[in-house]
Amino acid sequence: MATFKTLMAFPMLATVVWLVWVLGQQTSMNGAAALLLVMLALAFAVWAWQRGANPRATRVWRAIAAGLLAVIVWAFWAPATTVLNTATTSTTSSSNSAAGWQPWTPTAVEQHLAQGQLVFVDFTAAWCVTCQVNKLTTLASTDVLQAFEANNVALLQADWTKRDPAITAALNALGRSGVPTYAVYRAGAAPVVLTEIPSPAEVIAAVSR
Numbered sequence: 505m506a507t508f509k510t511l512m513a514f515p516m517l518a519t520v521v522w523l524v525w526v527l528g529q530q531t532s533m534n535g536a537a538a539l540l541l542v543m544l545a546l547a548f549a550v551w552a553w554q555r556g557a558n559p560r561a562t563r564v565w566r567a568i569a570a571g572l573l574a575v576i577v578w579a580f581w582a583p584a585t586t587v588l589n590t591a592t593t594s595t596t597s598s599s600n601s602a603a604g605w606q607p608w609t610p611t612a613v614e615q616h617l618a619q620g621q622l623v624f625v626d627f628t629a630a631w632c633v634t635c636q637v638n639k640l641t642t643l644a645s646t647d648v649l650q651a652f653e654a655n656n657v658a659l660l661q662a663d664w665t666k667r668d669p670a671i672t673a674a675l676n677a678l679g680r681s682g683v684p685t686y687a688v689y690r691a692g693a694a695p696v697v698l699t700e701i702p703s704p705a706e707v708i709a710a711v712s713r
Contacts, residue, residue, distance in 0.1 A: 526630045542576055549573050608662035610670050616658035617691045622711055623658045627675060627685035630665040634700060635684040642704050651708040 520543075528536035549572045555565035606612065608625060616623045626643065628635040642648060652659060662671045664683050678687055678697050686698040688710045696710050 522633075545572060545576050549576075605659045605661040608660040608671065608674075610674070612658075612660055613689050616660075617689060620691070621656055621658045622713070623660060623689040624652065624707075624711060625660045625662055625674075625687045625689065627662045627664060627671065627680070627683045627687070629663065629683050632683050638684055638701060642702055642707060645704045648704050648707050651711055655711050655713055657711050 524536050524539055527539055549569040552565045552569040552572070555561070605626070608627075613623050613625065626635075626639075628639070630636075651657075662668075662674065664671045664675075675681060675683075675685055678685060678695060680697065684700050686702055686707070688696040688698070690696075698706055698710055702710075
């Protein structure tokens with residue numbers, strides 16, 4: 505059991521790595537680095553709290569730990585709140601543009617359909633593991649990308665990381681309540697909703713005219 509307890513620490517550490525990555529996706533590398541710095545300071549504060557060979561030394565170390573914790577809260581609370589509230593949109597927009605994806609808006613689908621395009625919408629979130637796996641596999645496959653280009657498909661990404669109410673309404677309209685959700689829109693036809701883990705063949709069939 506002692507070995508099992510130690511072994512289970514590694515999945516927890518892997519979860520921390522994933523959460524830091526999610527924060528980096530929502531903010532920037534600076535945001536992820538700031539979180540790591542906070543974790544380092546907290547680890548030192550816990551270590552300091554347990555120091556001291558006598559009561560007086562213990563009180564000194566605990567005062568240091570308490571002071572460090574106060575500095576952490578004061579230094580990072582307001583900046584972290586600002587970063588989380590403002591950085592997601594700009595970071596997501598720039599990464600989407602670089603990859604050929606455009607940010608979803610309530611009117612974007614109609615605008616592309618009016619231009620005679622097929623529309624593929626990826627309803628996703630930074631904290632969604634399945635979404636990230638699908639992006640790296642199915643949606644990044646050469647065959648799928650070629651099918652998007654050959655059929656003049658407009659690629660829209662609806663980022664539900666912060667539970668956007670407009671995206672929630674769009675999901676509900678498709679009969680879904682969460683992500684990942686993939687939908688193909690054609691002018692004059694009902695949207696086609698794909699499975700949560702679509703294969704390349706499924707995506708290609710859905711966007712082929």
